[in-house]
Amino acid sequence: MERSIFRFAITFLWIIVCISCSNNEDKKIALEISNPDGLDSVLNHYVDEGFYPFIYVRLEDIDGNLIYEHSSVNKALLPGTSVDGDTWIRIWSMSKIVTISVALDLIEDGIMKLDDPVSKYIPEFANLEVAVSNEGKRLTEYDWGNRDQACPIQLVPNDSVMTVLHLINHEAGFYYATTGYPCLDSLVAAQNLPTAKDSEELIKRLSKLPLIQHSGTDYFYGINTTVLGLVAERATGKDLNQLVKERVTAPLEITGLQYRLPDDEKLLPKFTGRDSILRKANRGELDIFGPDVPDYEWDHPLYLGGEGMVATADGYADFVRMLLNRGELNGYRFLEKETVEDIYAQHTQLDNAYGYNGYNLWISGDTMRIMNQGEAGLWIGGGYECTYFWADPKRNFVGIIMSQNNEVRPPGYELNDKFRGELYQQLWESEN
Template identity: 75%
Template sequence: MRIKINHLFYLLSFIIAIQSCSQKESIPTLEIGNTDKLNKVLDYYVEEDFYPFVYARLEDLDGNVIYEHSAINKDLLPNTKIDGDTWIRIWSMSKIVTISVVLDLIEDGILKINDPVSKYIPEFKNLKVAVSNDGSILTEYEWNEKENVCPVKFVTNDSVMTVLHLINHQAGFYYATTGFSCIDSLIAEQNLPMAKDSDDLINKMSNLPLIQNSGTDYFYGTNTTVLGLVAERATGKKLNQLVEERVTGPMKIKGLQYKLPANEKLLPKFTGRDSTLRQAKRGELDIFGPDVPDYDSNHQLYLGGEGMVATADGYADFVRMLLKRGELNDYRFLERATVEDIYSPHTQKDSPYGYNGYNLWISGDSMKIKKQGEAGLWIGGGYECTYFWADPKRNFVGIIMSQNNEVREPGYELNDKFRGALYEQIWAIEEENEKNK
């Protein structure tokens, strides 16, 4: 185990723990009320063909399952069992894992948050920025204005890209879904998920322009993928090895990793893009262009922003680590102050719906007003409708797993409807308990 704090602190902590052991208060078990009502919410979205399946799971701070339910479309997935141990493509739910690894490296002095990215990836030192022919920054255009912007020209990046820019999605990287056809086609041509390894990926990305000057604004994209590459270059280790050595191994998390375990098979890819739920064809999940990560154990490429697979049980363990402020199963992974920084305001601070921490959305008062939850929830999700949240007030985590891209309306209301039904019952029970005191 790595020692991060001095022996005196350990001694003092040990003494305090002994003195306070008998005084420690147990956290009351969360009461959620009528589970049938929650089941019906999930069942509806599967029965109406919005999703091929939905699995939801709630765990308390100690990992006890408070609630779980699985709804499966038997026509699309016959003879299929889906539960907390089913392996799922989690896409952008990989990002917070990669960010946590990098923050751990920063704690250990291996990286600094304001280090230039070019210190580790010199191939990116001279990346250009795409602008319109009149010199306008592309991120300033509204969606309906984008089709007339191409062709674009390339100019010099006017700032130094840093590790912090990558963490905050301010570096200028993007997906093949910007709406600028001349930009999207460039990234699609590189077919990034099919790079043979990290060096090949870096070479491919070095041929692409940025969509904005680094540090300009928040723009969601492959910034965390590059962050994973920085971690690899800084340590000389592959990202999967860093996750195993620093996260899942010492905290005894099973069900969160790169590459699919042997003898396991992933669920099919589905889409509702033409208003009919069906299996997706190649290229319809177009976040990178023609292809998506293959999760092949022989493919030595680890995408820090998109490439992990997980079970609901395993991912809940990781989120519980955040709720426990950096510690799980008697192992301290991150210092408490580091985790507090993860859920502190960093970007999108003027949003009426909350703010963004380090790729962790913190809900605002609007969620309570809309009866979908309440302020202060930590929220994240992935490209194929995976979703999680943590409630730091009641110390529980929620996981909702599915695999679908482009859900037809109003299918995207699933998470809000389920969370709203859950909190409606929680609030009623808490109000009744308060009256009976």
């Protein structure tokens, strides 16, 4: 009898072990790419057809293990050029989540607060006015096609106090030179913000511009995160370059994410497809600020928190893995778990059918699965020259898509959706 019980116990234990191994194997298979050639084909198509000068894609699991990578380069546009995970790229708005993370770290340390008035740190902004139409209507009431009808503008006092949280949520009222309101865009272009010699001069130039809305009114994408970086600098007495090094890249052991291009490195050319032909861009064609763009030079101490960083795909993947690991990387805790959870919590654009916005991190909705482009719950971000990232908290991996192109001709903008669609189709099939 005792021997029978013993045999039963051993058999039961073996079954449990086998089930456990089977479950672990299923999880492993879910992260494997079953048809990398299919993914390669998607990427090659968008380069071969002249939509992009190059595309480099990198997928890493939460531990930094490489799941997939592929590089495709248009040799006619970039002869003798190879692009890989260590190639330096202008990442533009992918800088924003880095700056927001630095600000949240300062808030954790009690140096700043979310509800602090921006004027506490930048008194030059205490009396910023708001642009409205001659009829007194809010500019954001005008549809894209008739925004020229809002001009000329008149200025009225801001009826609320601009806060740090407004900057994080793009509700403060700052904007780019691409609003579609000619009378506003021309004002930004005239200031030519990236040519300011330093942060103090940038503040002076910004103080001459009106806001596009009363602070806290609504979501309006713009240079709010750049102003957030200026607040962080004033709050600490350190420039944003120092803050990123001291608080992010050095303790987290991230290489490949910074404000200045390393010595002996060169950035890839700027390209545009605005004429339906992919070509090198002329000065002023990347017109988000007007005539000029950030220069990334060591002797220019201006650090644009919303647009000014450069990165490698490998380095930026490390930063996203820190978020995916809820604030920790390489044994160092940068942000508290609750803080990271707040980054991807619901904050703005809550009535959007495609998802919602966290702290400048887009969280996809069910529509993405319906359209076979991915699935709900992905954390997504991107930049002005077609850089892109996402994190999958369900499967614990990150994806980086790097290129350098502005105004991709149709249907080239489908790249990210097509690649994600092919990837997740493979993942769903393997998981089923």
